[in-house]
Amino acid sequence: MAEYASPEELVESEEGSVHVECGRDVSAALLAAVRARFRTRRLAFAVETDRGSAVETVSSHLRLYSRLAGGVHHEDAIAHFGLRDAAKLRLRDASPAQMALVNLARASLFEPEVCFLERPLADLDAEGRKAALSWIAERVERGCRFFTTLEPMREALLMPGAVFWHEDGRFIEVEQDDGNENGIGENGPAFAGDEVRVCKIPAKTDAATLLFDPRDIDFAESMNKANYVSVHGTLYPTPLTMDELEAQLGRFGFFRCHRSFVVNVQRVAKVERYTRNSFNLTLNDAAKTSVPLAKGRADEMRERYGF
Amino acid sequence: MEATLRKTGALLGKDLKDVARNPTMLVCCLLPVGFMLFYRYAFADSMGSEIGAEGLSLMLVSWSLLFTTTMVASMATLTALAEEKEKHTLRTLMLANVSAEQVLASRGLVTLAAIAVVDAACYLVIGQPLEGLPAFVAIGIVGSVPLVLLSLLLGLAARDQMSAGVLSMPVLILGIAPMFAQMVDGFSEAAAYLPTGGMNELGLLLAQGNLLTSDALVPLAVTLAWVAAAAVAFALLYKRLARDN
Numbered sequence: 001m002a003e004y005a006s007p008e009e010l011v012e013s014e015e016g017s018v019h020v021e022c023g024r025d026v027s028a029a030l031l032a033a034v035r036a037r038f039r040t041r042r043l044a045f046a047v048e049t050d051r052g053s054a055v056e057t058v059s060s061h062l063r064l065y066s067r068l069a070g071g072v073h074h075e076d077a078i079a080h081f082g083l084r085d086a087a088k089l090r091l092r093d094a095s096p097a098q099m100a101l102v103n104l105a106r107a108s109l110f111e112p113e114v115c116f117l118e119r120p121l122a123d124l125d126a127e128g129r130k131a132a133l134s135w136i137a138e139r140v141e142r143g144c145r146f147f148t149t150l151e152p153m154r155e156a157l158l159m160p161g162a163v164f165w166h167e168d169g170r171f172i173e174v175e176q177d178d179g180n181e182n183g184i185g186e187n188g189p190a191f192a193g194d195e196v197r198v199c200k201i202p203a204k205t206d207a208a209t210l211l212f213d214p215r216d217i218d219f220a221e222s223m224n225k226a227n228y229v230s231v232h233g234t235l236y237p238t239p240l241t242m243d244e245l246e247a248q249l250g251r252f253g254f255f256r257c258h259r260s261f262v263v264n265v266q267r268v269a270k271v272e273r274y275t276r277n278s279f280n281l282t283l284n285d286a287a288k289t290s291v292p293l294a295k296g297r298a299d300e301m302r303e304r305y306g307f
Numbered sequence: 308m309e310a311t312l313r314k315t316g317a318l319l320g321k322d323l324k325d326v327a328r329n330p331t332m333l334v335c336c337l338l339p340v341g342f343m344l345f346y347r348y349a350f351a352d353s354m355g356s357e358i359g360a361e362g363l364s365l366m367l368v369s370w371s372l373l374f375t376t377t378m379v380a381s382m383a384t385l386t387a388l389a390e391e392k393e394k395h396t397l398r399t400l401m402l403a404n405v406s407a408e409q410v411l412a413s414r415g416l417v418t419l420a421a422i423a424v425v426d427a428a429c430y431l432v433i434g435q436p437l438e439g440l441p442a443f444v445a446i447g448i449v450g451s452v453p454l455v456l457l458s459l460l461l462g463l464a465a466r467d468q469m470s471a472g473v474l475s476m477p478v479l480i481l482g483i484a485p486m487f488a489q490m491v492d493g494f495s496e497a498a499a500y501l502p503t504g505g506m507n508e509l510g511l512l513l514a515q516g517n518l519l520t521s522d523a524l525v526p527l528a529v530t531l532a533w534v535a536a537a538a539v540a541f542a543l544l545y546k547r548l549a550r551d552n
Contacts, residue, residue, distance in 0.1 A: 035402070045402035053321075053396050055328045067317035068403050070310065110403070 002162070004171040007033035010164065017146040017161025021224075026166050027118050027149035034116045034147050044112035046103035048119045054092035058083055058102055061091055062109065069109040077105040081131045096123040104132050108139075115139065117148040121155045126288040129280075130272060133158060133290075137274035153223040157260060157292040160278050165224055176259060176294070199248055203229055203236035210236060214252040218267050218285045220245045222260040233286045255301055257281060257293045265305060273298075314405055318413035326383055326421050329390075335382035336425050339374040343367060343432045364433070368514040369507050370486060371429035372447055375422055376503055377482030380454040381475040383418045388462025389471030407549035411459050418458070422451045435514065442513050450506020450530050453537035454482055457502075460541060463548035502537070505530030 004010040007026070010018060011033040020030065031045065052061045059078065066074035078087055081101045086094065094102065100123045107115055120136075121129050136146060140160045150156045153174065156163045163174040200211035218230045222242050228235040229245075238245070246256045249264075257263045269284035271293065279293035293301065301307075326332050346367060391397035400410060426447035430440055458478055465471040485507040488498030498504050508526035512518045 043402075043404060045399075047395070047398070047402070049395050050399045051394055051396070052399065053325070053391075053394070055325075064317055064321050065403055067320075068314050068400075068405060070313055106399075106403075 001173040001175055003173065004164075005169065007171075008037070010171045011037045011147070015162045017140055017144075017148075017159065018164060019146070019148045019150060019156040019159040019161055020164045020166060020171060021151055021153045021156050022149050022166035023151075030147060030149060031116055031118070034114065038114040042110060042113045044107035044110040044115045046107040046115075046117045046120065048100075048103075048122070050103050050106075051099065052091040052102070054090065056091050057087065058089050058091065058094065058098070059087040061102065062105055065106045066109050069111075071111045072109045074105075074109065077108050080108065080135060081105040082127060097125060097128055100124055101128055101131065104135065108135055112139070112144055114145050115147070117146065119150055119155075120148055121150065121158070121290075126270070126282045126290065129158075129282075129290050133272075133278070133280060134274045136160065137278045152221075153260070154221055154289070154291060157258060158280055158290055167224070174260070199252065201229055201238060201240065201245070201248065203231075203238045205236065212236075214249050214254070214264075215266075217249070217254075218264055218283055218289065219291055220249070220254075220262040221291075230285070230289070255297075255304070257291060257297055257301065259294065261291050263291055265301075271301075271307060311409065315409050315413055318400075318405065318409055319417060322387075322413050322417040323420070325387060326417060329387070332383050332387060335378045336421055338378055339371065339425055340428045340432055342374055343371055343429045346370070347433050364435070365511055365514050367433040368430075368435065368443075368510050371426065371433060372443075372450065372506055372510045373483050373486050373503055375425045375429060375447060376451040376454055376506070377479050379422045379425055380418060380451060380458045380482070381478045383421050384414055384455055384458035385462040385465065385475050385478065386468060386471045388414060388459065389465035389468050392465070393467040407545065411463075411545060411549075414462075415455050415459055418455050419448050419451060422455075423448050439513055442518060443510065446506055446509045446513065449534065450503060450509065453502040453533040454478055456537040456541040457481075460544055460548060463545060499526065500529055502533045505533065 002013070002015070004013060007030040011030070020026070031047065035043070059074065062074035062077055066072065078084055081104060083098065083101055083105060086098050089098065091099070091102070100120065104117070104120055107117065120132055124132060137160055140146065146159065146161060148156070148159060153163070153165060157174070163176060164171040165174060199214055201214060201217060203210045203212060212229060212231055216231050220227060220229045220238070220242065221235065227238050227240060227242055227245065229238050240248070242260070242262065246254070246262050249262055253265050254262050255265050263281060263283070267283045267285055268281050270282040272280045272282065274280065279295065279298050281291050281293050283289045283291065326336065351363065388397070397410065401407070423444050426444050427440060430443045435443070461474040461478065462471065465474050481501065482503050484501050485498040485504045488494045499508050505526040509518065509523060509530065512520070512523050512526070517523070
């Protein structure tokens with residue numbers, strides 16, 4: 001696993017696209033490092049606090065930047081990012097999700113070689129995430145290098161490229177699936193039809209240990225050396241390892257879709273493939289959460305569940 | 308070169324629309340015209356009896372130039388830049404491969420265009436002869452350059468609209484100082500050498516029909532000297548201010 005001591009080192013590295021789970025200060029430092037390092041390249045930026053001029057409409061804002069960029073026509077960007085209905089909306093009236101899409105659409109107008117995005121998926125619903133991720137995947141296939149800062153880690157893992165988390169001034173790479181691993185799910189306890197066993201998943205709060213019915217769990221996630229289960233949109237830390245979670249939850253219809261994720265297959269509403277190497281599972285939980293599906297596990301999932 | 312022209316053209320369009328759509332800027336462009344209407348029709352009798360018709364006419368010419376330059380320069384440049392910084396729209400532009408030079412050139416040119424339009428409107432409102440209009444507008448544009456450049460620098464230095472309000476005070480005081488000079492004994496000599504003093508004198512000479520005489524040489528030299536001084540100060544400071552802010 002690679003480690004870098006500063007934003008400048010990370011930007012100078014030979015990593016392709018880089019996605020970092022970090023706070024706002026680190027995001028600003030990374031933006032400055034990207035800007036300094038790639039000054040001579042075709043750059044595009046989308047920062048979370050970009051709001052545009054209040055009196056401009058979505059369409060006029062993108063038309064201006066289309067003229068500045070001299071690249072993609074603004075109507076094409078409006079169509080790709082699903083902003084047709086909001087084209088005449090003034091930016092001051094745009095919702096956070098619409099504004100996030102406008103910022104991404106603006107970045108797309110530059111057909112960038114290097115692109116910095118700050119929390120690009122934070123406010124987006126499932127459709128918005130699909131538009132954003134498919135554009136990012138398409139640009140990566142054309143050789144664009146992305147630097148994104150995101151929270152939580154789950155969003156970073158949806159992106160094509162290396163994922164890092166920031167701790168004590170260092171950028172530490174998250175180990176990702178290479179597609180050749182044999183997880184416990186393959187060798188462990190097989191799904192046993194209507195077999196019934198008592199199983200409760202422990203999770204901790206400040207004052208108590210909660211015991212969750214597996215059917216209430218949407219997914220389990222590994223993040224910053226800790227594991228969590230998501231129940232009704234809230235993440236609870238659990239003392240179980242990801243392998244233990246996979247082993248225990250496997251018989252309740254859970255699937256290890258990524259090194260850092262075990263997902264309740266019953267909750268999966270959509271499997272999306274943006275490029276050859278980019279998969280995404282959209283859940284039908286309250287937040288329409290997106291979780292990554294590792295390329296190497298996609299075939300196993302198809303074989304096991306038939307989709 | 309083509310990219311620079313394309314970007315500057317796009318910015319000019321945006322800034323022109325801004326003047327028309329931003330209520331604060333629009334009001335500041337309309338105020339000098341409103342003042343001239345007011346002074347010409349509401350105060351004409353009382354002031355005309357004191358200073359005479361010709362005196363009133365000269366005063367309105369002087370005030371048209373001074374009001375327009377100070378109000379439009381401070382609002383369409385200084386406050387507009389500060390607003391763009393406060394709302395992060397300037398940062399978005401700078402991150403879109405637009406240079407500080409292009410942003411400032413566009414803002415400066417649009418401000419001078421707005422000054423030309425407002426000057427022309429004021430000139431027509433105060434009932435001056437039409438043949439003097441081109442010269443009046445030219446005097447207004449050239450004479451406004453020092454204040455526009457100063458306002459651009461202060462706009463870069465301002466962190467938000469509130470600090471822009473404080474920073475616009477020197478522009479306002481400096482801009483309309485020649486107007487007060489007419490009322491303060493001993494100050495009128497010095498006022499002719501202030502940044503807008505030369506412009507004011509040239510306007511008065513135009514109204515008296517003496518613009519194309521040797522009397523115009525000194526105010527013209529003063530105006531050009533201030534334009535040159537402001538340009539040098541701008542060239543020395545804008546990069547640092549753009550980088551630091």
